[in-house]
Amino acid sequence: MARGRNAWLAAAAAVLAVAGPACSGGDGGSGAGASSTTSGAATVTLPAPATTTATLPPNGSRLAQANVAELPVYDQPDAPAPSRTFPNPWYVNDDHRYPVPQVFLVESVRPDGWVQVLLPVRPNGSIGWVRGSDVQLAVNTYRVVVSLSAHQITVYDGAAVFYQGPVATGAPATPTPTGHYFIRVLQQAPDPNTVYGPYAYGLSSHSDVLTDFNGGDGEIGIHGNNDASALGRSVSHGCIRMDNTAITNLTKVLPLGTPVDIDP
Secondary structure (H helix, E strand, O other), X not given: OOOOHXXXXXXXXEEOOXXXXXXXXXXXXXXXXXXXXXXXXXXXXXXXXXXXXXXXXXXXXXXXXXXXXXXXXXXXXXXXXXXXXXXXXXXXXXXXXXXXXXXXXXEEEOOOOOEEEEOOOOOXXXXXXXXXXXXXXXXXXXXEEEEOOOOEEEEEXXXXXXXXXXXXXXXXXXXXXXXXXXXXXXXXXXXXXXXXXXXXXXXXXEOOOOOOEOOEOOEEEEEOOOOHHHOOOEEEOOOEEOOHHHHHHHOOOOOOOOXXXXXX
């Protein structure tokens, strides 16, 4: 790789403001593509996954990073034209100070090179196909599982539990959507004592009930908190709040594209 393995998933972390998607109770939230104002950006180099291997390790996943400026996505490998394209990099809040590489979670790889990926669009769970020549594949051993009924997040490294702790989830009127998603962006708050906590991961997920929230598209995220008493309760507009120290530690190990399963 031209830039080296450690730069494979480098990305700028946007500094959050009060506007955002459906993350938190009336204080706003965080996630990919929020329409918030940004300032004083900090740059975060995300950890890189392992290089591509022919066989996935137990509980591992494949990630695909676009290596073209505009990534065409097809409904089927034999489709005559792409159904959509994704700019690479994309920019948090359309602010070019904060470029983020287009990284997707791989669902399957065909022998002829076509790669099926999970897409960060509505409806949740949308998939598409990309040419193998348009992406670079890598293996990731980390995955995140959130149990809404238990109000608990578990992060695995392979089969081993890396972290487990309590979370706050969506309120009954604005539930956290269940499903299979991935981490799309990492954002850093300018003030770690706000509702966002120190960091927020924007997911490929969107709220099932909020199509617009504070100027965003109702994207779902995982972020810190400014009220630990909320952990273990269903109080947010759909996002997942967790321990501040824990999410800070996760930023050192979870690459973009890490799978996130949100279970009932």
